[in-house]
Amino acid sequence: MKAIRFTGLILFLFSLSLFLASFFMGSYTLTHEIFSTIVKPEHQEMLRNSYEFDRPYASGITFVNHLKKGIDEINVTARAEQRWGDIIYDDYVSTLTRASATGAVTENELLFFMLIYVVGTMGALMFILPQAKLAGPPGIRHNHIFHNALNNRGWLGMLSGTLLVVFYILLYFFPAYITNWIIIVNPVQKLLNPSASSGQWFLYGFLYTFAVIVMGFRMLVKYRHSRYQVFRTISVMFFQLAFAFVIPELLVRLNQPYFDFKNMWPLDYDFFDAWHINMLTQSGGLGIFMFAWGITLFVIGVPVFVYFFGKRWYCSWVCGCGGLAETAGDPFRQLSDKSTEAWQIERLLIHGVLVFGVIMTILVLYNFFGEDFYFAVNKWTVLAFPAIIGAGLFFFHRKKFPYMKGGKVRNVIVGIVGFFTLGAAFSEVSVFAKYMPVDGNNFNFSSGNIRTMYGFMIGSMFSGVIGTGFYPFMGNRVWCRFGCPLAAYLGLVQRFKSKFRITTNGGQCISCGNCSTYCEMGIDVRAYAQRGQNIIRSSCVGCGVCSAVCPRGVLNLENQNEYGRFNQPISLGNVNKII
Ligand code: SF4
Ligand code: SF4
Incomplete structure (x- = not known):
């Protein structure tokens, strides 16, 4: 079993290294043909003199900088001279870079996909699944978690956080630099929709789903003693894969609007943008249904479901952000500030x-x-x-x-x-x-x-x-x-009009503090448990981990009658301030 884990780790590190190395691969050559096909006629005259044609660039970074410089110079001059109509807003840099790329990644996108994602998944699962046998009987083990360089802001944690921040900045603001990563997921894009090519948001959706699924298996192994955690994890994996990733792509393939049926305003902040309203209302019956569904979800769905189940129905069972936090983010839940x-x-x-x-x-x-x-x-x-x-x-x-x-x-x-x-x-x-x-x-x-x-x-x-x-x-x-x-909105309803609460059997509490340590929302659960008070906090996402890690069975997530929900604290000692 240990040999399988070790092999899995090697395979995963190989895939990760190849993923990072692919950033630097390939060469880039801008030709007149590519330029004329992609750049709008009104911009061609302005940009043509800024670019060198038919010159191969060995580095994607230099090539992208070259393209960016040309557009930036035109925009700076236009702004200084207040010629607002001459400012170029089109993202030519990404499309020109994608079309100008040649080399190993462009010519072998499927091979790179297999080596990075398929081998990486195999490696990750070989590392994760044997834990079910190696770690002994079911039950959470957090031994040495605060001595681990990844889990407690050590060098590995700092490195991972820095890489994630850099990745997000590149993805959101400079996608041209990660053209190779976008190309590598193109086979999946073609599988879902043969007429489309992968872009920065497809890469994001794919990586997001990949992280939720792979780390979801880790959750299933780690929390296999808790039915609540197992069902909840399967739920977030399903909603991310089906509702957030596959269904929207299939809708586009069928010439319908891209739509995530589980996302809603105000998290989906462009729901009421003019282009979005027009796109939905001009797409026939299905588009109008989507528009009505989106409104119904936050006007009726939120109050009704939060009343019966608390905000957990969304934050811990359905939402993509919650799904990523509960799976890929689980190794870091103890880092939330409890003050x-x-x-x-x-x-x-x-x-x-x-x-x-x-x-x-x-x-x-x-x-x-x-x-x-x-x-x-x-x-x-x-x-x-x-x-x-x-x-x-x-x-x-x-x-x-x-x-x-x-x-x-x-x-x-x-x-x-x-x-x-x-x-x-x-x-x-x-x-x-x-x-x-x-x-x-x-x-x-x-x-x-x-x-x-x-x-x-x-x-x-x-x-x-x-x-x-x-x-x-x-x-x-x-x-x-x-x-x-959206969490703020769900939280307000949960706080003031819901059946949900976490009940505490204070007499059993030994003040070990496991619950507070592993509450990802920074709730000092122990303070409530010590005085036998129900936990009714707008921020509680009902993940249930406080209950799962409690060695005394003190905490219970319940949807009971509203009567008696706000009970008075019972002083059992160790309490010096009541908030
Ligand atoms: S269920 Fe428990 S651990 Fe999860 S957010 Fe609520 S108080 Fe924190
Ligand atoms: S984990 Fe359980 S026993 Fe430990 S402090 Fe929390 S409620 Fe008390």
């Missing part, structure tokens, strides 16, 4: 994002049905707003959030002010110009610009780069805990 301070920051942030999302959606709908919302403010004046809000928060928090230390508040303020300052100061730099509504000296607040900022700050940076990239630093539910507007 009261973190709880207060969590409430500020997650409800702040919900309010931002609601305002953004109202403005987008206002634009859809009528006039565009618009006003312009000098970019340096705009900086005063986060500074005033920050200062207000700094003084206000002492009264309202007494456990929050000044240092953390200061860091949040510095982050917000710094973000806007960078945006204003470097408004000419393309990466900011694309996402910050800055033209010349003005911040232009329009519905579209606010939507773009939301997409950049919340949709990309928070949910992707930080939400997943920070698993090895801050635990596996960074996004679900601090940023997801």
Whole structure:
């Protein structure tokens, strides 16, 4: 068994190394033919003199930089001269790079796919499955978890987190650099939809699903003693594979709109974008059904299901973000911050994002049905707003959030002010110009610009780069805990109108702290257990791990009558503050 595990580890490391090495493979040659086919006629004249044709580049990075430089120079000049119509927004860099790529990966995409993903899956399963025999009888073992370099912010954790952050930044903002990785998943794209070619979002969906399925097997082995955990894990694997990955691709193959039936507003923040509403409502009966389904899900589905089952029905059984957190993120669940301070920051942030999302959606709908919302403010004046809000928060928090230390508040303020300052100061730099509504000296607040900022700050940076990239630093539910507007909505219903609670048999508690340690949402479960109080927290995703790791059977997830849900704490000792 040990030999099988060792072989599996070698195979997996081989696949991982090949995946990373493929980033640097191949050569790139831009020809006149490729250029004329891809670049729009109105841009060809502007760009033609910026590019070298028929010159082979041995490095994808140099080639992409060359393409980017040409477009950036044109855009910087156009912005400086206020020729807004001449700015190029099309993503020519990715499409030109893809078409210009030659070499081992392009010519052997299926071989690379097999060596990376098929061999990698075999290796991972050979490493994971023997644990069912080797680890002894069913039951959770967390021995030495805080001495492990991966699980406790050691060098391996730091390395993994850094790689994840870099991957997300490349995927969201610079997909041309990962052209080879996009090409390698093309055989799967062709299998699902022969007329399509893989793109950056197909790669993302594939890797996401791959991680949930492979790490889902690890969950099944680790928690095989708990029926709740087994069913829950199978559920998230199924919803990710079928609803988030396969069905949307098949819909496109059948000339229907791309649609994930389990995703909903406000997590799906482009649901009310004009292009999305038009796409659904102009796609016949099925499109209109999808539009109605999406609205019904958050208007009726959320309150009804949360009332009967708590937010767990979505966050721990259905959602893709939750699915990834519960499977790939499981090795990091003990890293969540349990302090009261973190709880207060969590409430500020997650409800702040919900309010931002609601305002953004109202403005987008206002634009859809009528006039565009618009006003312009000098970019340096705009900086005063986060500074005033920050200062207000700094003084206000002492009264309202007494456990929050000044240092953390200061860091949040510095982050917000710094973000806007960078945006204003470097408004000419393309990466900011694309996402910050800055033209010349003005911040232009329009519905579209606010939507773009939301997409950049919340949709990309928070949910992707930080939400997943920070698993090895801050635990596996960074996004679900601090940023997801849908989790905030589900949480409000769970807190005020639901049958769900975790009951605690306080007399049995030995204060070992396992439950608090492994609560991915940073809830200090032990504090409730010690005083026999029901746990009714808006953030609780009902993962059930606190109950699974409790050696005394103290905790029970229940959907009972609402009566008596908020019971009074029973002081059993060790309690010095009641929150
Ligand atoms: S309190 Fe328990 S069920 Fe709720 S999120 Fe924490 S570990 Fe999961
Ligand atoms: S895991 Fe169980 S026994 Fe240990 S502190 Fe939590 S409730 Fe008490």
